[in-house]
Amino acid sequence: MSRLKRPPRVVVGDRVRFAGQTRGVLAVSAVALTLTDEAEPHRVVPLLELFEADDFEVVGTPMRMPLPPASLLEIFPEAVMAKALWWEGHVLEVLHGLPPGAKPGSTPRSEYAPDRSLTARQRAKAAELTAAGHPTTSSTVAHRRRRYQEQGVIGLADHRPVRRTPQFGEADEAVVKAMRQAIDEAVDASTRTGTFILWRVGEILKQTPEGREAQVPSRATLYRLLTKLTMGTHTTGSAVTRRSKAHGAKTPYGELPVFAPGEVMQIDSTPLDVLVLLDNGVMGKVELTAMVDVATRTLTAAVLRPTTKSVDASVLLARTVTPELMRPGWTDVLRMSRSVLPHRRLLALDERLEHAAARPVIVPETIVCDHGSVFISRNFKSSCRFLEIEFQPTHKGSPFEKGHIEKTLGSVATLFAQFLPGYTGRNSDQRGRHLERERLWSLLELQGLLDEWIVAKWQNRKHDGLRDPSHPGRLFTPNEKYATLVEACGYVPVPLSGADYVELLPAEWRVVNDYGIRIKNRTYDSPGLGRMRRQDSGVRAKRGLWEVHRDPYDVSQIWVRDHRCGGGWVQATWKYLNRVPVPFGDLAWDHVSHQLPRATEAEIADAVAALLTRAHAGPQTAREPKPGKRDQRVVARTKAAGPVIPPPAAGPQTAPGDETDEAEETLADVIPLGLFDPMEDPWKRS
Missing domain, CATH: 3.30.420.10 (Ribonuclease H-like superfamily/Ribonuclease H)
Incomplete structure (x- = not known):
């Protein structure tokens, strides 16, 4: 009795060679297999008959060829890709019996017939290539076939021209670790140069046995390594940006969805x-x-x-x-x-x-x-x-x-x-x-x-x-x-009354004088302040002063709280409001003005251009900046130390039509001051 050829296992999805055909396994039972068949939808074969067949072989689970990444194919030289495509044609003939581009109805050559084993077809392909002037062994063909089934045409290409170099070259891992530590220490420190970072790397390496034994590359190599490790960290740049990037989120940024005005x-x-x-x-x-x-x-x-x-x-x-x-x-x-x-x-x-x-x-x-x-x-x-x-x-x-x-x-x-x-x-x-x-x-x-x-x-x-x-x-x-x-x-107006707006303004405490209230060298007055003038507010914590609220950006008016009469507000206006064209004066608009048409884009652009031109020109009248307190003291002291010049004596005035020849005027004698000699004896009599 012949010895049965038992496979390690057969599962649904495997492909087996039986009776001169490669068939797929549809179902597995204890006594039979259900296989695909060319003439019938399926064929049930007992396990005893299947194992006794001479051509029985488990081909394996069909593998789907990977899609070649087009972007990677572009990085290979043309000669390398041409050779890879040449190998692809031969490998496909070994796998399927027909080369790519075969005409419909073509039959495989005898050495690549489906009834022949994969090993026999690989030996036939090696012999064919050797006879054609391309010495090849069957193991080389098998190696190419396996790489093609795993990686596609990329697996047939020579990767030496596009071989990737290590990220940090041949630098010792201890040096890379020490440089990362030095860069992390510089996050919250003041900005320093790369020279300091490299010095700090040397100090860190001296602290551990691994660091002392590490092979430190040349200074030029260290600078190149520093450039790679500090890319995007601003280690030698802006300290604000460096801290922001270092303490920022390490995960992808989220976005708070906002769908309404004022929501955030x-x-x-x-x-x-x-x-x-x-x-x-x-x-x-x-x-x-x-x-x-x-x-x-x-x-x-x-x-x-x-x-x-x-x-x-x-x-x-x-x-x-x-x-x-x-x-x-x-x-x-x-x-x-x-x-x-x-x-x-x-x-x-x-x-x-x-x-x-x-x-x-x-x-x-x-x-x-x-x-x-x-x-x-x-x-x-x-x-x-x-x-x-x-x-x-x-x-x-x-x-x-x-x-x-x-x-x-x-x-x-x-x-x-x-x-x-x-x-x-x-x-x-x-x-x-x-x-x-x-x-x-x-x-x-x-x-x-x-x-x-x-x-x-x-x-x-x-x-x-x-x-x-x-x-x-x-x-x-x-x-x-x-x-x-x-x-x-929709639109919901905030219920903010005038009194609420005044309550939000900053408060100051002032005396109400006969002339009104003086704030920032501006005088404010109103008839409503009559009963407050030179009176005590009753607020002992503020020594009897009156509470004044004012808008720091509007100098036209202030509001005084009447502590004696229910805490209401009394509005006081700047004394010179009607004389000085301030940008925050009281507004008076015509309530019966007709509806104006919508502004066009050109009109808005003209308004912006006029605004920037006016802003760049500055005020209409040039104003000299007032000197600071230190400058004022210097000027005052200079005037006090200077000579007192008496006013000119009254004399006959020249008529408008008369002219005086300046050359004939008698000029005073000029007595120049002597030069200071530090070596001169100060007690020497002149």
Whole structure:
């Protein structure tokens, strides 16, 4: 009895060679196999008959050829790819009996017939190639066939021309580890050069036995290794950027979905790179504090202060929920009634928008800020609680969590500040010369220009972050995006009365004199202050002074709390309001003016161009900056030490028609001062 050829195992999906055909296994039982057949749908073969057949062989599970990566095929030279394709044709003939490109109906050659084993076909292919002048062994053909089945045509190519080099070359692992440690130590330290990093690497290597035994490469190799390891880390660059990248998220960035105006707003402050004339006449730089709406990128408020305080953040919050009124000198194209904003429908809900400029009024739901003392102060938190706003500070050292306001403040410097006289640039390398000689704007004038620029330029500038999801190629302006979202989300005006607005303003305590109240060298008076003049307020904690609230960005008026009569407010106006054209004066608009047509893009562009031209020219009259206190003391002392020159004696005046020859005038003798000789005897008599 012949010995049965038992395979290790046969499972569904395997392919077996039986009766001159390669068949697939459809089902397996204890006594038979169900195989595919050319004439019938299937054929059941008993295991005893199958194992006794001379040509029985388990070919194996059919493998799907991998799809060749086209991008990798392009990196090989043409000669290498030509040889790989040449080998592919021969390997396919070994596997399937026919070469690629064979005509339909062709039959395999006898040495590659399906009834022959794979080993026999590989020996036949090796003999064929050797006879054709390409010496090859059957093991080489088998090796090529296996690589082709695993990798496709890429497995037949010679990889030596495109062999990848190690990431860090032949550098010792201990050196790489030490350099990584030195780079990590430099994250929160001051910026140093690569020379210090390499010195620190040497110190770290001396601390461990592995480091002392490590093979340190040449200095040039160390610098190349340092370049690879510090790529994108800013180790020798900006310290702020370095910390931001090091402490940032290591996982893919998420995005907070925002679908309504005011859902998430961000607030921050930064120095403005412009010299201005402060209230005391001294030149200085100011800080810009602004709030941006994430959904529409609207700058709801932006204020300038010499130094930002907690009360300034509360005033900014009050301005955010208050319409921006048109001001004298602003062109009509900046009215909300002539913008893309739905002014008529909003006016029916909020009467405050009747004479508003084209800047949306957005009520915050959540405010995101950093851990600056201005924003985490009790004053700002209480203002948020009063308006029912959720206060959300970011994680420490994570400025990317409020990236929208960070980018917005940078854009203000690029799009607005550089057009102003006295622009200083980002740092001392970008600063020009003799900036103090330029016509500088005062703080109040610059605030007015900034407000006008926001309405004219920023709110009508297409923003890359405001795209139509259905048509990504279309950009929106902040006003257009607000008009789109408010149609779906609606508009709810904040119930902020005039008294509420005054309560949010910073408070000061002053005496009410006969002439009124004096604040910042400005006098405010009102008939309502009559019973308060030179009277005690009754507030013992403040020594009887009266509580005064004022808007730091509006010098036209103040409000005094009447502690004696129910705590109401008495409004007092600046004494010279009607004489000086200040940008925040009282406004009087015609309530029966006709509806103006919508402003065109050309009109808005003209308004922006005129604004930038006016801003760059500076004030109409040049003003000399007032010297500082130190300079004033020097001048005063110089005048006190100088000689007293008597006034000229009264004499006959020259008639307008008379002329005097200057050459005939008698000049006084000039007695020059002697040179100081430090070696001269001071007690020597002259």
